Amino acid sequence: MDFLTEAAVKAVKTLYQTDLNAADVSLQPTRKEFEGQVTIVTFPLTKFSRKSPEQTGNEIGAFLEKEVEVISGFNVIKGFLNISLSDSYWINKLYTEILTDNFAEFKPNGKKVMVEYSSPNTNKPLHLGHVRNNLLGYSVAEILKANGYEVIKANLVNDRGIHICKSMLAWLRFGNGETPESTGEKGDHLVGRYYVLFDKEYKKQIEALKLEGHTEEEAKKRAPIIKEAQEMLLRWEAGDQDVISLWKTMNLWVYDGFGKTYKALGVDFDQFYYESNTYLLGKDIVDEGLQKGVFFKKEDGSVWIDLTPDGLDEKLVLRADGTSVYMTQDLGTAQLKYDDFQMDESIYVVGNEQDYHFKVLFLILQKLGKQWAKGLYHLSYGMVDLPSGKMKSREGTVVDADDLINEMEQTAKEVTEALGKVVEYSEEEKQHLYHTIGMGALKYFLLKVDPKKRLLFDPNESVDFQGHTGPFIQYTHARIRSVLSKAEPIESKKTNLQSLFPEERDLILVLTQFPETISLAAEGHSPAIVANYVYEVAKAFNKFYHEKSILQAEDEITKQFRLQLSAASARVINKAMRLLGIEVPERM
RNA sequence: GGUCCCAUAGCUCAGCUGGAUAGAGCAACAGAUUUCUAAUCUGUAGGUCAUAGGUUCGAAUCCUAUUGGGAUCACCA
Known part of the structure; x- marks a missing residue:
C-alpha cells in the first residue's frame, strides 16, 4: 500500500502546498460495513487543507481517483476517505504476489538469534506449564526463521542439584532396582515418582520430629532424609563414582522420556547445554566485575552488586564461601552462549515469575559493558492456571504433558x-x-x-x-x-x-x-x-x-x-x- | 510495604504504532445441506472496554491515581 501513501502525500502537496512525511498519512483497512478496502483518515490533514474533514476527503479522493489508476472509486463518511481498489488490482495481487514461490519468503537478514526454551529439570516429567513453554519457544523460533534470521534453538537442561538427589535417594531406598525396562514405565515418570516418594517420606519425618517438640523450621532442617540428600549433593560435586554413575543412569532414563514427549510435541533443539557443565561458570565474570568496580565485596567475602540507583535492590552474585548462586551461573552461561555463537539476539523463553531475575541479569551484563547484552530478551509468559489454582507438583495438581497428549488424541x-x-x-x-x-x-x-x-x-x-x-x-x-x-x-x-x-x-x-x-x-x-x-x-x-x-x-x-x-x-x-x-x- | 504484569459480552479471547456504531469463538435461540467435506455457513440476543481524572479534533489503546487479581523482592534453581 506504499503507493497509496505516496499518492496521498502528493495529493496534499498539490492541493494544499504542504510537504508531508509518509508517517503522517494514516492508512487503515476499511471497516467491512463500508464500501472500499483502504481508508485514509482525514482529520490530521484538515490543518493543512483548512477545510472540513468531509471536504478534505472529497478533494483528496477526487485527486487520487484521477491520479492512481488502480483506484476505482471512493466515498467519504464522517471524515474517513474510503478507497476502492479495482478488481483487476486484486486479481493482479493474486498472480504477482500470493501465487509466486517467494510469497511470504524473507531473504536472510544476516542476523543470528538464539531461542532458549524448554529448559526442564531432570527430576520429574513435563507438565502443562512446560508444554506452553515448549510450544511458544518452538513457534517463536520458527517465526524468526521465517523472517530471515538464522536461528539456534537451545535447551539448557537443569540436570543437577538437590532435587535430582532427592529422586536418586528415594530410588536407592525404595526402588528395589527397578528400571524403565523392568516396569515398562516411561523413564521421566519413573524418576518423578521417586521424587514424590522422597517428599512423602520427608513430610513424614518432619511430622515425627514435630511430635518430638521441634519447630517446623527445625524439623525441616533436621529430617535425616534431607540431610542425606544434601550429603549426596556434596558427594556428587566431589565426583563420587557411585553417585555419578547413578546420576548418569537416572538422567538417561529421563532423557529417554523427554525425548518421547518432545517428539510428540513436535519440538526440537540444535544445541543442548547442561547445568552440570555450566554451574561453575561465571566466577571469572565476578572477578571481571570486581575489577571494573561494578561489583563489591562485603566483609564476609560475599560479592554483590548495588542496583538501588536503578530502582532495584542489592543482589548477591557470589556466596561468601565462593560458591555460585543462580545469578552467577546465568552470567557465565550467557557469556558461554555468546562465545559459542556470537548471536545478535538471544531470547530466553521463561515464565514471568522470573521477570525480576532477568531484568537484573541483563542489567548486570550491560553494566559490565557487554556489547551483546542489548540483544538479550526475556520472553516472559504467564502461568497456566487450573480452576483450582496454581499447579503444584507435590500436591498432585499438575496436568501431566503425556497424559494430556494422550487425552487429546x-x-x-x-x-x-x-x-x-x-x-x-x-x-x-x-x-x-x-x-x-x-x-x-x-x-x-x-x-x-x-x-x-x-x-x-x-x-x-x-x-x-x-x-x-x-x-x-x-x-x-x-x-x-x-x-x-x-x-x-x-x-x-x-x-x-x-x-x-x-x-x-x-x-x-x-x-x-x-x-x-x-x-x-x-x-x-x-x-x-x-x-x-x-x-x-x-x-x-x-x-x-x-x-x-x-x-x-x-x-x-x-x-x-x-x-x-x-x-x-x-x-x-x-x-x-x-x-x-x-x-x-x-x-x- | 517496594517493583513488575494483568483487567474488554455469562465463559475463553482479538482489537497493529490513538481513529468510524468495540469484534470473534463457546454457551442460548432461530435458520441453511437434491450441488465441491455441516469439524461449515447465516441470523438473533448479549458491553458504563474495572473506576476516576488528564492529554487529544478523536482514547479500549497514551499518562496519573484508585480498586481487584497474579508474580516477585532467598547465600533455591
Missing part, C-alpha cells in the same frame, strides 16, 4: 468417529490423524493467547474442536485439498478474469496480509498474532466456499481462478500453521 478420535469420517483409513493413518488433530487443538488453544497473559486450563472442559480452534483451521485446509484433488492438475497460468465477487476480494485481501503478519509476530515475539491471522484466513475461505461454487463455477475461467485462489489459501494456511508447529492434514 483420544478426544480427536471420539470426535472424528462421531462425525463418521475417514472410515477407509488404515489403523496407522488413523492414529496419525488423531495425533495431528488432537495436537492441533491443544497447540492452537495454547498459542492463540497473548504469551504474557495467564492462561486458564480446565481439564474437565475438553479443548474445543469447533469455532476458533486448531481443528477448524485444519478442517478448512482439508476441505480445500479435497476440492483441489478433484480438479488436479490446476493450471498455473494467469486467467483473464475481469471482476470479483466480494467474498473473493475479501479472501485475497486477507491473504496479502500474510507477510506483514509474519513480521509483526517476529517483532512482538508472539505466535498469537499468527494464530489469530490464520483463523481470519480460514474464515474468509469458508465464507467464499459457502457462497461460490468452485468446481461448478459459472465458466471455465472463473473455475480456474477459484481453484488458484483456493490453492493459494491452502498454502497460506499450511505455512502459517507450520509457524505454530501445527500440522495440517490432507483429509479429515
Whole structure:
C-alpha cells in the first residue's frame, strides 16, 4: 500500500502546498460495513487543507481517483476517505504476489538469534506449564526463521542439584532396582515418582520430629532424609563414582522420556547445554566485575552488586564461601552462549515469575559493558492456571504433558468417529490423524493467547474442536485439498478474469496480509498474532466456499481462478500453521 | 510495604504504532445441506472496554491515581 501513501502525500502537496512525511498519512483497512478496502483518515490533514474533514476527503479522493489508476472509486463518511481498489488490482495481487514461490519468503537478514526454551529439570516429567513453554519457544523460533534470521534453538537442561538427589535417594531406598525396562514405565515418570516418594517420606519425618517438640523450621532442617540428600549433593560435586554413575543412569532414563514427549510435541533443539557443565561458570565474570568496580565485596567475602540507583535492590552474585548462586551461573552461561555463537539476539523463553531475575541479569551484563547484552530478551509468559489454582507438583495438581497428549488424541478420535469420517483409513493413518488433530487443538488453544497473559486450563472442559480452534483451521485446509484433488492438475497460468465477487476480494485481501503478519509476530515475539491471522484466513475461505461454487463455477475461467485462489489459501494456511508447529492434514 | 504484569459480552479471547456504531469463538435461540467435506455457513440476543481524572479534533489503546487479581523482592534453581 506504499503507493497509496505516496499518492496521498502528493495529493496534499498539490492541493494544499504542504510537504508531508509518509508517517503522517494514516492508512487503515476499511471497516467491512463500508464500501472500499483502504481508508485514509482525514482529520490530521484538515490543518493543512483548512477545510472540513468531509471536504478534505472529497478533494483528496477526487485527486487520487484521477491520479492512481488502480483506484476505482471512493466515498467519504464522517471524515474517513474510503478507497476502492479495482478488481483487476486484486486479481493482479493474486498472480504477482500470493501465487509466486517467494510469497511470504524473507531473504536472510544476516542476523543470528538464539531461542532458549524448554529448559526442564531432570527430576520429574513435563507438565502443562512446560508444554506452553515448549510450544511458544518452538513457534517463536520458527517465526524468526521465517523472517530471515538464522536461528539456534537451545535447551539448557537443569540436570543437577538437590532435587535430582532427592529422586536418586528415594530410588536407592525404595526402588528395589527397578528400571524403565523392568516396569515398562516411561523413564521421566519413573524418576518423578521417586521424587514424590522422597517428599512423602520427608513430610513424614518432619511430622515425627514435630511430635518430638521441634519447630517446623527445625524439623525441616533436621529430617535425616534431607540431610542425606544434601550429603549426596556434596558427594556428587566431589565426583563420587557411585553417585555419578547413578546420576548418569537416572538422567538417561529421563532423557529417554523427554525425548518421547518432545517428539510428540513436535519440538526440537540444535544445541543442548547442561547445568552440570555450566554451574561453575561465571566466577571469572565476578572477578571481571570486581575489577571494573561494578561489583563489591562485603566483609564476609560475599560479592554483590548495588542496583538501588536503578530502582532495584542489592543482589548477591557470589556466596561468601565462593560458591555460585543462580545469578552467577546465568552470567557465565550467557557469556558461554555468546562465545559459542556470537548471536545478535538471544531470547530466553521463561515464565514471568522470573521477570525480576532477568531484568537484573541483563542489567548486570550491560553494566559490565557487554556489547551483546542489548540483544538479550526475556520472553516472559504467564502461568497456566487450573480452576483450582496454581499447579503444584507435590500436591498432585499438575496436568501431566503425556497424559494430556494422550487425552487429546483420544478426544480427536471420539470426535472424528462421531462425525463418521475417514472410515477407509488404515489403523496407522488413523492414529496419525488423531495425533495431528488432537495436537492441533491443544497447540492452537495454547498459542492463540497473548504469551504474557495467564492462561486458564480446565481439564474437565475438553479443548474445543469447533469455532476458533486448531481443528477448524485444519478442517478448512482439508476441505480445500479435497476440492483441489478433484480438479488436479490446476493450471498455473494467469486467467483473464475481469471482476470479483466480494467474498473473493475479501479472501485475497486477507491473504496479502500474510507477510506483514509474519513480521509483526517476529517483532512482538508472539505466535498469537499468527494464530489469530490464520483463523481470519480460514474464515474468509469458508465464507467464499459457502457462497461460490468452485468446481461448478459459472465458466471455465472463473473455475480456474477459484481453484488458484483456493490453492493459494491452502498454502497460506499450511505455512502459517507450520509457524505454530501445527500440522495440517490432507483429509479429515 | 517496594517493583513488575494483568483487567474488554455469562465463559475463553482479538482489537497493529490513538481513529468510524468495540469484534470473534463457546454457551442460548432461530435458520441453511437434491450441488465441491455441516469439524461449515447465516441470523438473533448479549458491553458504563474495572473506576476516576488528564492529554487529544478523536482514547479500549497514551499518562496519573484508585480498586481487584497474579508474580516477585532467598547465600533455591
